[in-house]
Amino acid sequence: MDNQNFLLKYRECFGCSTELVNDSYGCFDCNIFFHKKCVELPIKISHPYHRKHQLILESDFCFCNLCQVSHSGLFYRCSICNLDFHSECLPPSVIKDKKHHEHPFTLLLRPNSFTCDACDTQGDNVSYICSTCNIQVHKDCISLPRFIRLTLHRHPLSRNFFLSIHFHDSRTWDCRICYKKINMEHGSYCCSRPNCEFVIHVKCAISRENKFWYDTTELENPDEFKELDESGNLIFRVLRETKVGDNVVAAEIIHSSHDQHSLTFNDEINDNKHCNGCMMPISSSFYYCSCCDFFLHKACAELPRRTLLWFPQSSFRLLTDGIFKCWLCDYDCSGFSYKTANGLVVCLRCATTPHNFTYQAKEPHYLFYDAENVSNCSACGRRRDRKGSYICKDCNFVLNSGCVTLPKTARHNFDEHPLKLVYEDNNDYPLHHWCDICEKERDSKFWFYHCKVCDNAMHPKCVLGEYPFIKLGSKYKYKGHPHPLSFIQKIDYHPLCEKCREPCQDLSLECEEHGCNFVGHWKCLRVFSGVYSYHH
Ligand SMILES: [Zn+2]
Ligand SMILES: [Zn+2]
Ligand SMILES: [Zn+2]
Ligand SMILES: [Zn+2]
Ligand SMILES: [Zn+2]
Ligand SMILES: [Zn+2]
Ligand SMILES: [Zn+2]
Ligand SMILES: [Zn+2]
Structure with missing residues (x-):
């Protein structure tokens, strides 16, 4: 028998077909290897899953009656009933996992379903019970981390099989990821800091779909959790x-x-x-x-140089110049941004919009970010090609990331007064509503800007323009031109764009170098990546 861990890398155990780790046995001449635990499997067992007869260890090809898949390797056979069970599929009768629970769990086989006390979802047939704590759980739920760090929350969360006393008042609790009710009698992850009142479903914490937005990491103990120190971090x-x-x-x-x-x-x-x-x-x-x-x-x-946002990234750095496309609202922007080490950039409007908050439209709505949502936006009626919107936890009000940060007041040359963002057109007369800027029809269900004095009503897009968040005069380095360019919007005359030879009426770039008359539309010179140009 050899025990050369180095040579065992990338080889599979003959018994269970999973990767070999330390503590393996094998024969290099025959090219056959086993985990220590697989070599040590008993030849004969009595298992509660099949009490009538003893099961005998065999090695061959079998169709496992538990997982309904064909395996090669080690399996247990009852030759009388002609039943095969892959050795890995037979649930062990006792599981001791001191790291995750102080007491051992015992197998309970029942031909019916149960609700897991750890994750509050259904399970079938195979469960494990801890009689000391009086809980019944899925096999996989035994090893759920006791403490986790969740990017959405600034404190460590601990796993509970039922909500602790400080959550037991007359209120009901919503999961802070999906905003559905938490069952007080079953498991959850919650923050133990006083007055924090942050709880999430176990299923929301461990779901694969949520992994990108709500990343969790296991903490060995909550004291290893370090809060990001934002003091002395100002610029x-x-x-x-x-x-x-x-x-x-x-x-x-x-x-x-x-x-x-x-x-x-x-x-x-x-x-x-x-x-x-x-x-x-x-x-x-x-x-x-x-x-x-x-x-x-x-x-x-006063924004800090380094910070945590609720997004799935560990740390963001403040950049104060540059032209970029915001990862969340998709707007081209100038100004400040928060950027991660791996290049994800968000504008300040998105960075400072929390994961959940009350939005005051005509009525207040309690919104939270739902990464799976694909409904049409209540403000503009459009559906985003990318998933995710802010949705109200109590009604079907939805805002996409572009509309959630629409300025409540705006200005436009068309009207000398400040314009107010209005959420609903209650004016039934005339039957059709028009935009006073583009003179095209306006759907009265959607938001618009309004001047009370002149009674002008306008599409948000017509008031703000296509690039409302690029400040005129901002600098831009264009790869195809040797000199620095700056953003302009010509009113009196319209020079021809170097790229498309059309007049530069909308947002454009102009060369700052004296005597060089380079001009071009922003839409012709922009490149389609996250960051267009940073000066530092
Ligand atoms: Zn094995
Ligand atoms: Zn049998
Ligand atoms: Zn479970
Ligand atoms: Zn949830
Ligand atoms: Zn944004
Ligand atoms: Zn500001
Ligand atoms: Zn319009
Ligand atoms: Zn030039």
């Missing part, structure tokens, strides 16, 4: 402070996204201007540059 320096009410705020800062000038704090709303971070109208306190057309929401200026 601005305070020059001067001031008092606003009871709070001290930074009155003047140097922000690394615009370090040539200092930025000054302002408390007024100026929805004519857009934030250079998130590209949304300035609707709350902000910083501005007194020399340049540069604005940042206070909240956007």
